[in-house]
Amino acid sequence: MRARPPDVPRSGGILRQPTSVWATAFAAVVAFMGIGLVDPILPAIAEHLRATPSQVSLLFTSYFLITAVAMLVTGWVSSRIGGRRTLLVGLALVVVFAALSGTSGTVGQLIGFRAGWGLGNALFVATALAVIVGAASGGAESAIILYEAALGLGISMGPLVGALLGDMNWRYPFFGTAVLMAVGFLLIATLLRPTPRPATPTGLTAPLRALRHGGLATTAFTALFYNYAFFTVLAFTPFVLRMDAHGIGLVFFGWGVLVALSSVFAAPVLQRRLGTVQVMHLSLALLILFQLGLAVLGHTGTIVCTILCGIPIGMNNTAFTEAAMEVSDHPRPVASAGYNFVRWLGGAPAPYLASRLAETFDPSAPYYAGALCCAAATLTLLARRHHLKPLNRVDTDHTFQDTPLPARP
Known part of the structure; x- marks a missing residue:
């Protein structure tokens, strides 16, 4: 298990970061905006392109599936051309395919362009985490929190931007994303210095081989079930x-x-008070509760439970990401690629299967399925808890570093 460097300063605070970190974080916000951007305009897309909900849901499925598979090559690419160039390639692909998505004439074209968008997003997202962790002050914990903050901000702003632009025309959110990602491209091109390449390039199979580690595999496959419910x-x-x-x-x-x-x-x-694994259990239990609420409550209850789902999802995102980065001795880019490959595979089928379940049975069925997946994630954590013992050291580090030193006599 990777030990925390003893000389990493923590007094600077999460907000005191180099300009290059903020540039990468801004681009990450926009990248994550792309996930929820289409949420408010899904009904409009279905209406204008004459598609069913299950067909429109493939916008997510193609995006997530390509993102998952592309995670396996992110380390291979970044170890050969460098993290900065990988970020720029990913951003450029998102700019191109987001703009093309706005020109789509059929739902099939839009699904295909979203797949290309997913490729660029994978190259950027996996590399951005490693770049932020490497460049941020305050150690890995502060960097991961900053990364998750970018994720949360992007996911929250995405639907709002999608609604504001989509109210004028369903195509405008895609063009707006392309413009914002172009800004992110320019910021990283000018503010982020070239990142050093590792002495030994990462092999194509390195992320899959990393999943042989019991702790990383447990974290990844638990996140697979959790992500099904999330998406x-x-x-x-x-x-x-x-x-x-x-x-x-x-x-x-x-x-x-x-x-x-x-x-x-x-x-x-909560990680400091309860421990990382206990936070996972708590968050999964809350998500089960809110999913059941979505299944049985009326319209107002659906709104409330949807908003409240953000609490366990946010806690799980941080807990799982930190666990994946710290539970093994694999290089963080490799661990991130393996973890995200499995994690995104869990999200890929969720949009389509949820729509099909609703069409076959009733609108409550997808949420019952999501609750069952969270229960499966909980059972996975319980059955393989011995693989997560290295996280106890991380939790101990959190506690010691947040405890004031005794005053000198």
Whole structure:
């Protein structure tokens, strides 16, 4: 298990970061905006392109599936051309395919362009985490919290931007994302210095071989089940809300704000008090509760439970990401690639299967399936808890470093 360097300063605070870190974080915000951007306009896309909800859900499935598979090559690419160039390639691909998505004439074209978008997003997201961890002050913990804050902010802003632009035309959110990502490209090109390449390039199979580690495999496959529930809420709920773009955007903005706040503030505090694995258990239990609420409550209850789902999702995002980075001795880019490959595979089928379950049975069925997946994640943690013992050291480090030193006599 990777030990925390003893000389890493923590007194500087999470907000005191180099300009290059903030540039990367801004681009990460925009990248994560792309996940929830289409939420408010899903009904409009279905109407204008004459597609069913299950067909429209493939916008998420193609995006997540390509993102998952592309995670396996991110380390191979970045170890050969460097982290900065990998970020720029990923951003350039997102700019191109986001703009092309706005020109789509059929749902098939839009699905294909979203797949290309997913490729660029994978190159950027996996590398951005490693770059932020390497460049941020305050150690890995502060960097991961900053990364998760960018994730939460991006996910919260995505639906709001999608609603504001989508209210004028469903194509505008895609063009808007392309413009913002172009800004991120320019910021990283000018503010981020070239990152050093590792002495030994990463092999294509390195992420898969890293998953042989019991702790990393346990974290990844638990996240697979959890992500199914996560993306069921994100991709299917807009059809259940039966609201206009502004209404859907505001609901998911509230959801995203809670994702950001719980990932940055609640998760670190609870990790220090309870431990990382216990935070995972608590978050999964809350997500089961809210998913059952989505299944059985009326319209107002659906809105409330959707927003409240942001709390366990934010806490889990931080806990799982830190666990994946710290539970093994594999290089962080390799561990991140292996973990994210499995994690995104869990999210890929969720949007389509949720829509199909609703069409075959009723709108509550997808949430029951999501609750069952969270229960499977909990059982995985319990059955393989001995593989996560290295995280006890990380939790001990958190406790010691947050305990004031005794005053000198």
